[in-house]
């Protein structure tokens with residue numbers, strides 16, 4: 001039976017191809033990897049992952065992350081792409097995903113990538129506010145993202161957008177504008193990262209000097225919850241909200257500040273469901289029986305049952321059950 005599961009085998013190329021370091025980025029630390037992989041390393045990484053994945057019917061891609069893939073010297077790009085293509089020809093891997101900067105996409109780059117089984121190109125959009133981009137030392141503009149997104153879509157690749165909230169100069173309004181402008185470019189999938197302050201970055205210097213304050217966790221969760229419906233309405237899939245819990249990032253004291261939470265996405269989904277339930281009138285004499293989409297049952301009850309606890313304050317009892325015929329955040333409420 002086809003599992004419909006989707007997996008990405010990550011290959012990290014920390015900082016490779018980046019023209020400089022963006023203020024918030026310490027990619028070596030985030031990915032916990034140093035140095036560039038050789039083609040042999042890539043094969044070993046792929047084989048290790050393939051040995052653990054349920055390959056039967058699953059869709060598996062190999063992804064190059066952590067740097068600017070299309071900023072690498074052409075010969076190295078070809079070497080990596082050739083290696084990935086050979087893996088696709090000989091294993092259960094079916095496509096390539098790569099992440100890059102918007103200003104490293106042009107017709108020539110697209111022409112090269114079209115010669116390979118590249119499925120998705122992810123752009124490190126971060127913001128679509130030129131002032132925020134400038135303060136974040138990104139070295140490109142919102143127009144670069146618009147042009148790159150158009151070229152990627154026109155060439156038939158899937159488009160990924162990575163955006164950040166809480167960048168220097170960001171406000172809730174600039175974040176919302178970024179998300180709505182990004183959603184209008186019709187990305188297929190989106191990663192949403194709250195900015196964290198990591199030792200060794202320029203942002204850390206600004207933080208120590210009192211020039212930068214990260215978003216409090218509650219604000220980051222609320223802004224992310226404001227943003228996600230914009231993408232949902234545009235048909236984009238949120239494939240990540242928050243940074244992957246990384247042993248090194250949290251345990252070696254290099255994470256200085258910022259809205260880090262190991263279950264950030266769950267907090268955001270909890271908030272989205274809390275908003276759905278907000279208008280329920282409450283009746284201390286009744287049992288509230290909620291039916292929600294099966295795969296949303298944990299999110300609806302909330303992180304550590306937060307939403308359930310809130311509702312219990314308004315009803316005699318509260319129970320949740322899942323249904324496969326509901327989708328999105330649709331639910332049925334019955335009072336008993």
Ligand code: SF4
Nearest residue numbers: 018021022025066067
């Ligand atoms: S382009 Fe991406 S990987 Fe490179 S320094 Fe900036 S944020 Fe980090």
